Amino acid sequence: MTMKTPLYDEHRALGGRMIDFGGWELPVQYEGIAAEHHACRTTAAIFDVSHMGEFWVEGSGAEAFLDFAVTNAVSKTVPGQAQYTVMCLESGGIVDDLIIYRRDATRFLVVVNASNIEKDFQHLQKVLSIYESAATDRKGTVQLDNISNRYAQLALQGPRAREILAQLYPEIEDLKTFRFLEKSEGKAVPTVLARTGYTGEDGFEIYLDPSLAVQVWRSILETGSPLGLKPAGLGARDTLRLESRYPLYGQELSETIHPLEAGLSWVVKFEKSDFLGKGSLLKIKEKGLARKLVGFELVDPGIARHGYAVCQDTLTNEVGEVTSGTQSPTLGKAIGLAYVPLALASTGSDLKIRVRERLLNARVIETPFYKRTA
């Protein structure tokens, strides 16, 4: 079964090349990945990310429950703040990476990856039953709902995103990074305007009632196009996030990868009294990492892609694996991320990557590959 977002007809009308993305029919590109990528880096780009999943967590125990379910410290957030985190299995393996938006003391919007909606919801229900059966007397009530169908989502990203969005929603003018505000537009759900994103540029993610999606999409295009804004597809979304070293679930992250080796220890708060996976992650931390996610550039001509092997010195002795790789449109060189043994993980290390039965030379470099100025 393929699902369509409320913007499906808009994508077709704009010449979007539609592909199946985890059951969703979404545009991989309109004009071209490079042009859309550059538009986002220099002006602005608008993405349809309505496939993303949303859960609603509410109740007197919501904060404590989320603090148990995820690795970051939800209790440290204030109303109107967004927080990036992962949630783990008991083993420390990553179930998903997510953003939690705190509305107030007892209500949270949890945003998860489209491909993981069902899995995450079942996981959280299971975690909730573990949490509720735990022997403490101050648990409070928790209501957990999957409201993915009630929200469409647009991402407006780029150096001129704020200027463009402010013409539709003047209230975002002073919104700070990783903050959000809500606006009632007379629909079943309030519109959420968040200064968050997945491109490495300034920008906003807009969660809105599906019936508003076409109208807001068109308004943004109308306002932004004269400045150079372009609609952008999944292709540019992927190259933009990779240049900024944002992980993608299913590639950099999975249930057999833990956050410490993925470079996400900054979202793992061991000082919390307990959270799912804490015991395993503590042991891993004490023992030391076996491998690490590193960024590389290719020295030889070619492109190293997802799934290609990192080898010691011959084609057959694999020591690691490329999780993402592409030709970077901003930097004009082939870059990628790979899990490699610690001995090969320091900046400047030489790697050999197997590309069509040949070994290409690569070098570990600092990430993010691209960082915006100011």
Place this chain on the structure above:
Amino acid sequence: MQFPKELKYTKDHEWAKIQNQNVTVGITEHAQSALGDIVFVDLPKPGRVLKQGEVFGVVESIKAVSELYAPVAGKILEVNAGLVDEPAKLNQDPHGTGWILKMESPDAASHEALLSAEEYQKLVESL
């Protein structure tokens, strides 16, 4: 979408311009459009002898990798070395300055299997 009449085509979206034994080879406009922004080409060395349908190189776009297949049998006389520095030529002018190989192909039988412009256009429109 252009399907120049003077060219012959493969179902793998290469074109061949046959002038007696001399055959110029490239990828079709449909191929470049389907691949998107082409950022890398891996080309063979002149002198290599190719069987019909043999993989002789690779083009990569930002999103995808695609192998190149010899539309006819023969020996490679020349490769378009300019593509290495300017792979975007394959997007901009696939039937012209984006040519890939010049081959010597005396095996006329291997030319028979190719599609006409009309046949190839039908194939593309059925995709």
